[in-house]
Amino acid sequence: MKRLYQSLDVLWLLLMGMTLGTTAVAENAHPGLWMTVVVAVVVGIKGRLVVDHFMELRTARAPIRHLMNAYFYVFPTLIVLASLYPERLKEWTTL
Amino acid sequence: MPQLASQPSADLSAAVPRDGLPRPGRIPGNQAIWVGIFSEMSEFGIMFLAFFIAKAHYPVLFLEGPTRLNTTAGLVNTLVLLSSSYFVAKAMVAIRQERRRDCVRWLWAAIGAAVAYLVVKYIEYEWNSAHGISIDTNSFFAVYYYMTFNHLLHVGWGGGAILWAIMRLKMGAYSADDHEGLEAVAVYWHMIDLAWIVMFPLVYVLR
Numbered sequence: 001m002k003r004l005y006q007s008l009d010v011l012w013l014l015l016m017g018m019t020l021g022t023t024a025v026a027e028n029a030h031p032g033l034w035m036t037v038v039v040a041v042v043v044g045i046k047g048r049l050v051v052d053h054f055m056e057l058r059t060a061r062a063p064i065r066h067l068m069n070a071y072f073y074v075f076p077t078l079i080v081l082a083s084l085y086p087e088r089l090k091e092w093t094t095l
Numbered sequence: 096m097p098q099l100a101s102q103p104s105a106d107l108s109a110a111v112p113r114d115g116l117p118r119p120g121r122i123p124g125n126q127a128i129w130v131g132i133f134s135e136m137s138e139f140g141i142m143f144l145a146f147f148i149a150k151a152h153y154p155v156l157f158l159e160g161p162t163r164l165n166t167t168a169g170l171v172n173t174l175v176l177l178s179s180s181y182f183v184a185k186a187m188v189a190i191r192q193e194r195r196r197d198c199v200r201w202l203w204a205a206i207g208a209a210v211a212y213l214v215v216k217y218i219e220y221e222w223n224s225a226h227g228i229s230i231d232t233n234s235f236f237a238v239y240y241y242m243t244f245n246h247l248l249h250v251g252w253g254g255g256a257i258l259w260a261i262m263r264l265k266m267g268a269y270s271a272d273d274h275e276g277l278e279a280v281a282v283y284w285h286m287i288d289l290a291w292i293v294m295f296p297l298v299y300v301l302r
Contacts, residue, residue, distance in 0.1 A: 008188070012181040019173050023300060027166060031158075031302035039296045046292050050177075054184040055285040059119040064129060068289075071136060075143060075293050079301070082147035089151040 011053050018042055036083040040076035047072030117191070117278075124279030132286045135249070139290040142242050146297055153234045158302050160235030163228060168219035169299035172212050173291060176250075179208035180288040183257075183281045193271040195264060202261050205284065209254035216247050239298055246294060249287045256280045 022042045029035050048069060052058040057065045082089055117123065150157040186201035223229070230240040260280045263269065269277045 008181060008184050012178065015177045015181075016174060019170070019177065022296070023166070023170050023173075026296070026300045036301060039301055043293055043296055046177075047289055050180060050285060050289055050292065054180045054288075055282055056117045056123060056184070056187065059117055059121075060123050061120055064122065067133065068136075071140070071289070075140070078143070078147060079297070082150065083301075086151040086154060089148060093148045093151065 008053070011049060015046055015049060018046055033080075033083060037080055040079040043079065044072045044076040047076075117187075124282045125275055128279035128283055132283060135286055136290070139246075139293070142245070143293060143297065146238055146242065149234055149238050156233045156235045160233070160239065161299055161302060163226065164239070164299055165219050165222050166299050168215050168222065169295050172215050172219075173295045175208050175211050175215065176288045176291050179205045179212075180285050182208060183284050187274075187278065187281050190264075190269055190274045190277060191271050195269075198269075198277075199261055199264050202257055202264070205257055206254055206261070209250055209257070212250050213247065213254075216243070242294055242298060246287070246290060249290070253284050253287045256283060 022039055026035055026039055051065075051068045051072065055068070057068055122129065182201045182204040186198045186205070189195075189198035189201060228236055230237055257280055260269075260277050263276065
């Protein structure tokens with residue numbers, strides 16, 4: 001019981017730290033691909049932590065758990081791909 | 096998901112262990128809330144795709160746009176929403192241990208966070224107006240207002256759902272063995288936090 005309570009506390013502090021850290025770095029660093037990759041990875045990690053531990057899906061039925069976790073693999077990947085290939089995306093979406 | 100359809104709802108919260116941990120292999124909340132959550136996640140997903148496409152078509156506007164936004168307001172709201180998810184997770188542990196008063200306190204903390212989010216968002220929109228930013232300014236700000244106002248609405252009615260859960264708790268509706276409704280509200284609230292986890296860096300941070 002106590003361990004579960006403490007793990008939520010640690011997780012909350014970790015999420016706060018990751019948010020503050022990446023925002024500070026992104027605000028002060030030169031915009032570029034590596035920064036996009038860092039931010040996308042942090043989005044994926046934060047999403048997985050919330051899904052598994054706050055939403056408590058790590059022990060839930062597999063279809064729900066997999067779909068929610070997939071969201072935080074797909075969208076961070078799309079963030080990086082959209083940054084890598086903007087011209088191709090523009091070409092594909094021009095009417 | 097045929098497995099979900101075959102699960103009788105009466106079994107969802109049965110035999111809940113009193114160690115604060117959810118029962119393994121369960122559907123958190125109920126099937127209906129998951130239809131809602133996946134619909135909402137799809138809706139936010141389409142908004143994110145629209146953002147990527149608009150950014151590809153107007154790269155200069157989307158490079159300059161985030162630098163004109165109040166990043167501090169976005170950052171504070173990120174911290175507030177993550178904290179609200181933490182409060183709701185604590186409330187779920189409390190109800191599973193039959194600590195109803197603690198559960199109510201954690202849910203009030205989540206309501207406080209929701210109100211703080213709405214106040215910060217109001218200040219941010221006022222700050223935008225004072226700096227000549229509106230939905231008509233350019234494509235970046237049109238997408239920014241559409242996404243963030245849509246998210247704000249979700250925080251508003253999600254907060255209303257938590258208030259409803261507090262009222263039900265005070266009427267004796269939930270217990271360690273039966274808290275399906277409360278869990279449904281909790282997972283919906285976490286979904287609102289998850290959408291913001293993607294939205295904040297997209298709109299405020301990445302150039």
